[in-house]
Amino acid sequence: MVNELLDFRKADSGNLHPHFFQEDIVSALKEIFNHFQTIAEAKNIQYTFESSDSSILVYFDRNQMEKVFFNLLSNAFKFTQNDGSISLKIASNDQQVEITVTDNGKGIAIDTIDDIFKNFFQVGQNIGTGIGLALSKSLVELHKGKISVTSKPETANEAGKTTFTVVLQLGKNHLNESDISPIPTIEKTIYQEIDDYDAEVFIENPIIDDKDKKAHILIVEDNDDVREFIKQSLENQYHVYESKNGMEGWENAIQTLPDLIISDVMMPIMDGLELCKKLKTDVRTSHIPVIMLTAKSAQIHQIHGLQHGADAYITKPFSDQILQLNIRNLLSLKAALQKKYSEQLSKLPIITNADSSQDEIFLQKLQQIIENNISNLDLDLSFITSKIGMSKTVLYKKFSALTNQSLSEYIRAQRLKRAVEIFQKGESSVTSVSLQVGFNDPQYFSREFKKTYGITPTNYIRNKKQ
Numbered sequence: 001m002v003n004e005l006l007d008f009r010k011a012d013s014g015n016l017h018p019h020f021f022q023e024d025i026v027s028a029l030k031e032i033f034n035h036f037q038t039i040a041e042a043k044n045i046q047y048t049f050e051s052s053d054s055s056i057l058v059y060f061d062r063n064q065m066e067k068v069f070f071n072l073l074s075n076a077f078k079f080t081q082n083d084g085s086i087s088l089k090i091a092s093n094d095q096q097v098e099i100t101v102t103d104n105g106k107g108i109a110i111d112t113i114d115d116i117f118k119n120f121f122q123v124g125q126n127i128g129t130g131i132g133l134a135l136s137k138s139l140v141e142l143h144k145g146k147i148s149v150t151s152k153p154e155t156a157n158e159a160g161k162t163t164f165t166v167v168l169q170l171g172k173n174h175l176n177e178s179d180i181s182p183i184p185t186i187e188k189t190i191y192q193e194i195d196d197y198d199a200e201v202f203i204e205n206p207i208i209d210d211k212d213k214k215a216h217i218l219i220v221e222d223n224d225d226v227r228e229f230i231k232q233s234l235e236n237q238y239h240v241y242e243s244k245n246g247m248e249g250w251e252n253a254i255q256t257l258p259d260l261i262i263s264d265v266m267m268p269i270m271d272g273l274e275l276c277k278k279l280k281t282d283v284r285t286s287h288i289p290v291i292m293l294t295a296k297s298a299q300i301h302q303i304h305g306l307q308h309g310a311d312a313y314i315t316k317p318f319s320d321q322i323l324q325l326n327i328r329n330l331l332s333l334k335a336a337l338q339k340k341y342s343e344q345l346s347k348l349p350i351i352t353n354a355d356s357s358q359d360e361i362f363l364q365k366l367q368q369i370i371e372n373n374i375s376n377l378d379l380d381l382s383f384i385t386s387k388i389g390m391s392k393t394v395l396y397k398k399f400s401a402l403t404n405q406s407l408s409e410y411i412r413a414q415r416l417k418r419a420v421e422i423f424q425k426g427e428s429s430v431t432s433v434s435l436q437v438g439f440n441d442p443q444y445f446s447r448e449f450k451k452t453y454g455i456t457p458t459n460y461i462r463n464k465k466q
Contacts, residue, residue: 018061019140019181025058025065026051026090027099032069033088036077043082051090056097059172059180060143066165068136068147072101072164075133079105084159092170099166107153107160116149128285140166144174167348190431214239215259215331220249220275221293223266226316230262233320246270250278253285257397260330262323265294280309284394286358287402289330293318303463307426338404345403345410359402362388366399370411375436415439430457 033049040047069088076086080103089100108116117137140147145168154160170179216239221227233242241256243249246263247270253261261279265272272292279285292310311325311333341363369387373379381392384407388395399407415437422433434445434457449457 018179020056020059020061020143020175020179021054021175021181022057022059022172023062024055025060025099025168026056028060028062028065029069029088029090029099030336031064032073038075040086041060043077043080043084045080045083046085048085048087049088049089052092053090056090056092058097058168058170059175061139064139064142068139068166069101071097071133071136074164075104076101076103076162079103079162084365094170096167096169099168102161102163103160104161105154107162108151109148109153111381113149114153117147140168143168145169164198195283216241216251216256217327218243218252218261218264220244220246220252220261220267220272222264226293227266229320230323233323238327246272246275247417249275253279253288254394257285257394257401258288258293259334259401260289260327262291262293264326275287276310281358282422283358283362284390284398286362287334287398289321289334291326291330333405334401338402342403342405345405362398363402370414373438374415375438377438379438381407412448413452416449419445419449419457420453420460422462423457428461430461 012017015199018053028130030049033047037047039045073086073088080086086101086103091098117133123426137147145166147164147166149162149164152160153170158402189264214237217234218241219230219234220228220243220245221230227242227244234240241252243252244428245267249261250270251264261271263275267275272294276292279288279290288313290309291312291314293314293316295316311330337359341359345363345367366384366388369384370379376383381396385392385395390398396407399405399410403410419433419437422436427433431442431445433439434442437445439445439448446457449455449460453460455463
């Protein structure tokens with residue numbers, strides 16, 4: 001948001017100087033498009049990319065144009081429900097290229113659509129990306145292009161539809177010669193922004209825990225043949241990642257947070273025992289089941305593996321059936337733990353002691369943060385991240401992996417649960433209670449209350465008095 005504001009002020013004051021370079025806009029947009037694939041998969045969104053040509057050469061500042069389409073795509077994902085559709089289409093003629101981003105989300109009300117590109121304009125509860133659309137308009141106009149929007153708001157019986165259209169001219173006659181660069185200039189920060197973006201804004205359901213989704217498994221094995229054998233035996237049923245040593249496996253685990261890890265014991269740089277110990281003592285990865293593989297059959301080595309936190313131990317050589325059974329058992333156990341932790345979270349508070357696991361301590365701390373800040377309007381993923389010392393992406397995935405719940409849904413449920421408790425104590429002002437539990441819009445609070453309990457707050461209070 002700070003970077004956007006700085007860019008907007010520069011553009012608005014004429015101090016943002018573009019560096020136009022002729023390159024393929026199709027491949028540039030495809031690269032941005034691909035970075036939202038995981039989000040599309042998570043929300044089961046039909047996500048399509050179409051272009052009239054395989055390559056279209058355009059003079060544009062890639063860094064600035066990436067910001068435009070990051071804003072357009074991120075807004076599309078925010079306001080499109082699960083099982084919806086989002087498309088990015090490119091078409092060109094001899095004079096211009098037209099790029100459209102279309103979604104079948106909530107849509108924009110007719111009386112507000114003319115203001116959509118104004119500074120800091122907000123649409124109801126949905127505030128988009130702050131000044132993102134105003135900045136996008138400024139950046140497109142910096143390219144002597146045009147950006148427009150058409151929208152049909154959703155109704156009770158029909159989904160909405162919103163299309164943003166960006167038109168850029170071909171050639172360079174419309175540009176200032178001094179702004180044309182002989183080499184491309186791009187800051188590779190936009191993709192980190194996508195990775196760090198508040199995942200809760202986009203993802204309503206866990207990516208990997210749905211029964212129709214493949215679990216993600218990381219193989220850490222320095223022997224190429226063994227690693228390939230394991231990969232081939234698993235890749236039809238699971239998403240498989242590979243690492244060649246313990247250090248590489250550790251870095252891969254932190255980045256991908258897989259559902260399960262299979263690791264050899266004897267490896268260079270970092271062996272499997274040290275890797276397992278790091279995984280099980282780091283709160284970011286402590287929930288991930290680990291299967292250890294070794295050529296050593298002596299009981300003492302198995303004991304060492306289990307002492308380091310391994311969940312299962314398989315001696316080489318082994319059959320793929322044995323490996324498959326261990327994987328299924330551990331994933332089933334994980335599902336059982338998800339149910340256990342989900343039920344524990346609904347009961348306040350979670351009690352921990354000296355024998356509590358890292359995961360139970362993590363959930364207890366998280367629960368306490370939410371309870372202590374239930375009236376805070378800013379209680380969201382970013383707020384909790386600052387309190388718990390974990391990145392947004394890791395926090396979101398960790399909570400989903402442990403509970404099979406969305407963190408935003410859990411926070412909302414706790415707010416509503418507290419509202420019921422307050423109503424039961426005799427409070428009769430819906431507006432007052434909505435503020436006490438962190439909703440700044442009483443109407444939105446009432447809708448969420450009815451969605452959860454099947455009755456409006458007003459009727460709930462009335463029934464209680466009878």
